[in-house]
Amino acid sequence: MPNGEHRESGSVGPTTDRAPRVAVLGASGYAGALAAALLQRHPRFELTAITSRSDAGTRLDALYPRHRVPLVMEELELDRHAEGLDAAVVAYPHHAAAPVVAALRERGVRVVDLSADFRLRDRDVYERWYGPHEAPELLGTAAYGIPELGYRDAIRDADVVANPGCFPTAALLGLQPLARAGLLDDVVIDAKTGVSGAGRAATDATHYVSVSENVAAYKVGGHRHAPEIDQELAALGAQLRPVAFLPHLVPVDQGELITAYVRTTRDAAQDELRALYADAYADEPFVELADVPAGMRDVTATNICRVSVHGDRHDGRVVVCAVIDNLWKGTSSQAVQNLNLMFGLPEDEGIAP
Numbered sequence: 001m002p003n004g005e006h007r008e009s010g011s012v013g014p015t016t017d018r019a020p021r022v023a024v025l026g027a028s029g030y031a032g033a034l035a036a037a038l039l040q041r042h043p044r045f046e047l048t049a050i051t052s053r054s055d056a057g058t059r060l061d062a063l064y065p066r067h068r069v070p071l072v073m074e075e076l077e078l079d080r081h082a083e084g085l086d087a088a089v090v091a092y093p094h095h096a097a098a099p100v101v102a103a104l105r106e107r108g109v110r111v112v113d114l115s116a117d118f119r120l121r122d123r124d125v126y127e128r129w130y131g132p133h134e135a136p137e138l139l140g141t142a143a144y145g146i147p148e149l150g151y152r153d154a155i156r157d158a159d160v161v162a163n164p165g166c167f168p169t170a171a172l173l174g175l176q177p178l179a180r181a182g183l184l185d186d187v188v189i190d191a192k193t194g195v196s197g198a199g200r201a202a203t204d205a206t207h208y209v210s211v212s213e214n215v216a217a218y219k220v221g222g223h224r225h226a227p228e229i230d231q232e233l234a235a236l237g238a239q240l241r242p243v244a245f246l247p248h249l250v251p252v253d254q255g256e257l258i259t260a261y262v263r264t265t266r267d268a269a270q271d272e273l274r275a276l277y278a279d280a281y282a283d284e285p286f287v288e289l290a291d292v293p294a295g296m297r298d299v300t301a302t303n304i305c306r307v308s309v310h311g312d313r314h315d316g317r318v319v320v321c322a323v324i325d326n327l328w329k330g331t332s333s334q335a336v337q338n339l340n341l342m343f344g345l346p347e348d349e350g351i352a353p
Helices: 030-040 076-080 097-106 123-130 151-154 165-178 225-235 270-280 328-342
Strands: 021-025 046-052 087-090 110-113 159-163 184-195 244-249 256-265 286-288 305-310 318-324
Touching: 030 046, 030 087, 030 328, 046 286, 087 286, 087 328, 097 110, 097 225, 110 151, 110 328, 151 328, 165 184, 165 244, 165 256, 165 270, 165 305, 165 318, 165 328, 184 225, 184 305, 225 244, 270 286, 270 305, 318 328
Parallel strands: 021 046, 021 087, 087 110, 110 159, 184 244, 286 305
Antiparallel strands: 184 256, 256 318, 305 318
């Protein structure tokens, strides 16, 4: 804990007589900009600073008029920006995030990290997929940031929360009830995502000419989100071989749909499956259970994951569909959901549908 203190559940951090002060580091990217916008209009947080190396000196509402955040992005100066700061959302790429997260933690600043640097708890697994870790002493110390998976208490008391990947968010929320019930035997996940998931910098693969009127698979040899899905399914009690995971880029701005094809450990009728999911998500404000597969548009600009489960199929498999907005529930609004928990606020504060 910062300064060695014990944090009681429901505490709002270092002080309770003012709004917690929050900064967004890396605000010029899609995820950082949206996080800044959500925090700027949040009724209980004070957005005190936004930083960017590439766009320092530019107002965020000049770069992204739609977000209407009238703050100037600055070059990060850790000692200055951490002074009086309660929390930070770090929207840096992997490797770049880890040392900044470690430095903020040393200064008593609580962090929600949007990178992959603290999602994986095993150093060997991390380094296989991402290369050397820049703060290995902190691996395994962050709370995993999907509250609906049973991590609420850990998030409330955390100094560092590892915001999950967008694909794992949809996949894990879709598969959690089956995993907890011991029904997962083999899983194939087909995922489709909008172009914003690739970030702000255009590449040959994400250029408009490449994406428009086209659908293409990518990372066919293995995607970095696959071990994250495997890790969390195992934490839910699943005992199965690594999931087969393949993403596809589709010509939309934002949105994400996963379709999971599941072999189950025993036969389960549709009524049983529907009841299993209804029970699992009865008290979850951000997970909606649907009878028919949802489309990306159904959850655009919300913190909602909409899930449907389909049994009684001719091939014996169970099909699960889960849809999210990759920039919202897949990244930035989920970060705010986690900040709310960390500071003892209502979980839906500032991000209610």
